Amino acid sequence: MRKKVVLSWSGGKDSCLALDVLIKQGYEVACLLTTVPKEIGRTFGHGEKKELIQLxxxxxxxxxxxxxxxxxxxxxxxxxxxxxxxxxYGITGIAYGDLYLDGHREWGEKTAAEAGLDAVYPLWMEEKDSLKALKAFAESGYKAKVIRVREDVLDSSWLGKELNQDFVSKIEDEPVxxxxxxxxxxxxxxxxPLFYKSIQLDSPVVIQLETTKKLEFGEFRLAEK
Structure with a gap:
């Protein structure tokens, strides 16, 4: 019998890689779980529109x-x-896409235990292996765009960049x-690879947030592959 888990889902590369690894390891991912603070009405992790997570x-x-x-x-x-x-859903655990931040893992394990679930960390690694993980994503067949940057470390020219080999080579030179x-x-x-349809993202605009800049898509829809 396969282990059934819920996956904490931000919509970004880490949670997508976690999904890919979980499925390859034989887990059944019963649902994707996203937090939405009432104060902003958008996803907690990335400030993304709920509609895009639903797509x-x-x-x-x-x-x-x-x-x-x-x-x-x-x-x-x-x-x-x-x-x-x-x-x-009859799940036995919750999986997270965290990589190496101990504080995040401590919180995840604590909340999972309080809910009577196992905490699963399919991507857990040492900090020095993070570049290797990015290279793995760039070679995985998944496609992702940068949709938010912290202004103290990256400028708005990074918004909209594809996570490909060119991105890997350029991010290596940044202090991040x-x-x-x-x-x-x-x-x-x-x-x-796991997407039955692709998501078409159109009409991008850059919006200024408190300490970050965000790439907003005015139009989005599912498209045949």
Whole structure:
């Protein structure tokens, strides 16, 4: 019997790589789980529109579930909703796409335990291996764009860049984690081996946020591959 898990899903490269690894390891991913703070009405991790997460889920043929919370009750609401999802889908664990930040893993393991679930970290590695992980993504067949950058480390010229070999060679020269593990940049995956349809992203505009710049797509739809 395959282990059934829910995957914490941001829509970016890390969660997509985690999905790919989980499936190759024989897990059944019952649903994709995304948190949406009520204060902003967008995904917690990347500030992305819910509609784009729903398009990814549809293309992957995996249900999307959203946890609506506030910044104050984030952990409490996460655990509460995770218990409900556990009962609904019959899952035994929750998987995360974190790479090497111990604080993130401690939080994930704590909340999973409180919900009566195992915490699974399919991508866990040493910090020195992050460049290798980025190269693996660039060679994986998945397609992703940079949709958000931290202005203190990367300028807006990085927005919209594809995560390909050219990106790998250029990010190596920057004073950041190659995988953006500390939020230096965020991505959106729009196609790849597990996607039944690709996501067409059009009408991009750059918006200014408090400490970041974000690439917004005014139009998006599923397209045949």
């Amino acid at each position: 990814q889920a549809k293309s992957l043929s995996i249900p999307a579930e959203f946890i609506y919370c506030t910044f104050e009750d984030y952990s409490e609401r996460f655990v509460s909703d995770l218990r409900k999802i556990k009962d609904t 984690c190659p995988m953006g593990e500390s939020g230096e940049y965020h991505t959106f995956v729009y196609d790849g």
